[in-house]
Amino acid sequence: MVRYRIRLWHHEQLWGDFIVEPQRSEAVVQALLALWSAGQGYRCELARASDERRILESGPQGVRVLGVEYLFEAIPASAPA
Numbered sequence: 001m002v003r004y005r006i007r008l009w010h011h012e013q014l015w016g017d018f019i020v021e022p023q024r025s026e027a028v029v030q031a032l033l034a035l036w037s038a039g040q041g042y043r044c045e046l047a048r049a050s051d052e053r054r055i056l057e058s059g060p061q062g063v064r065v066l067g068v069e070y071l072f073e074a075i076p077a078s079a080p081a
Contacts, residue, residue, distance in 0.1 A: 001022035001025075002022060002025050002026070002049065003019060003022060003049035004020040004029050004048055004049070005018070005019055005020075005046075005047045005049070005070075005072045006020065006029065006032060006045070007044065007045040007047070008042065008043075008044055009042065009044075010041055011041045012043070019070070020032070029046065032044075033046070046074070046075045046077075047075060048072065048075055049070040049072055050071055051071040052068050052070050052071060053069040054067070054068050054069075055069075
């Protein structure tokens with residue numbers, strides 16, 4: 001399962017990061033990138049989750065996950081998602 005992050009700028013102002021979850025992620029990423037074209041002042045950086053870091057709690061009832069941080073690697077603009 002692949003997760004993607006799209007970092008979106010509009011007229012060189014950062015608008016935010018969008019995380020695309022695994023369900024049909026490649027099709028969703030391609031559709032979103034097509035919506036945000038450079039001709040309209042948008043710039044996108046695409047990254048793929050390569051690993052994850054988990055924050056755990058250990059107690060008498062066992063171990064539970066408190067949080068997950070995905071670690072992303074940039075995908076060159078010329079490479080397919």
